[in-house]
Amino acid sequence: GNSVTQMEGPVTLSEEAFLTINCTYTATGYPSLFWYVQYPGEGLQLLLKATKADDKGSNKGFEATYRKETTSFHLEKGSVQVSDSAVYFCALEGSGNTGKLIFGQGTTLQVKP
Amino acid sequence: DTGVSQDPRHKITKRGQNVTFRCDPISEHNRLYWYRQTLGQGPEFLTYFQNEAQLEKSRLLSDRFSAERPKGSFSTLEIQRTEQGDSAMYLCASSTGQGADEQYFGPGTRLTVT
Numbered sequence: 001g002n003s004v005t006q007m008e009g010p011v012t013l014s015e016e017a018f019l020t021i022n023c024t025y026t027a028t029g030y031p032s033l034f035w036y037v038q039y040p041g042e043g044l045q046l047l048l049k050a051t052k053a054d055d056k057g058s059n060k061g062f063e064a065t066y067r068k069e070t071t072s073f074h075l076e077k078g079s080v081q082v083s084d085s086a087v088y089f090c091a092l093e094g095s096g097n098t099g100k101l102i103f104g105q106g107t108t109l110q111v112k113p
Numbered sequence: 114d115t116g117v118s119q120d121p122r123h124k125i126t127k128r129g130q131n132v133t134f135r136c137d138p139i140s141e142h143n144r145l146y147w148y149r150q151t152l153g154q155g156p157e158f159l160t161y162f163q164n165e166a167q168l169e170k171s172r173l174l175s176d177r178f179s180a181e182r183p184k185g186s187f188s189t190l191e192i193q194r195t196e197q198g199d200s201a202m203y204l205c206a207s208s209t210g211q212g213a214d215e216q217y218f219g220p221g222t223r224l225t226v227t
Binding site for chain 2: 044049
């Protein structure tokens with residue numbers, strides 16, 4: 001079945017450091033891929049998405065490229081801020097347009113000033 | 114638009130009791146999803162509705178769980194004869210139902226079964 005694997009956290013970085021959070025997936029067909037973020041005390045919200053191979057999703061300085069050959073969707077940001085401290089979830093939506101999301105276990109990011 | 118709301122935000126119940134949660138989606142959204150999240154894990158899909166029709170249920174959803182969306186607006190999730198293993202955060206999300214569209218999540222209902 002479909003599944004998502006994320007790197008384990010927590011990840012602790014200093015402000016302005018480069019961020020990578022790894023995400024790989026297993027899926028049949030052509031899934032859509034997402035990163036959702038949960039800031040402290042808030043609900044899950046979409047950060048970015050990509051719907052086909054080689055697409056790059058971007059938002060708020062974050063980027064992720066849909067790599068079908070490596071079944072990956074790694075999240076990157078060139079310079080993190082304290083306000084980026086949150087839990088990040090990689091997710092996929094399988095083919096069939098159900099909208100059903102399969103999430104990874106989440107990666108906690110803590111950015112220190 | 115006030116976003117997705119859930120009620121209650123917290124529920125503590127004794128094992129064996131029944132509980133019911135409510136979700137109010139964004140008004141123009143056709144799809145409504147329920148997920149369950151335990152500590153340190155990502156959300157797990159439970160079920161979803163397209164308007165009032167329940168189109169898919171996860172195998173996680175045992176016979177003790179039932180969900181409804183009677184008029185295609187709000188939804189309820191009921192757990193009968195609660196067990197300690199049911200303790201989790203129950204999340205509701207809604208979307209327009211277009212391909213790969215954003216799901217908007219509510220704040221969740223945290224259930225503790227003692």
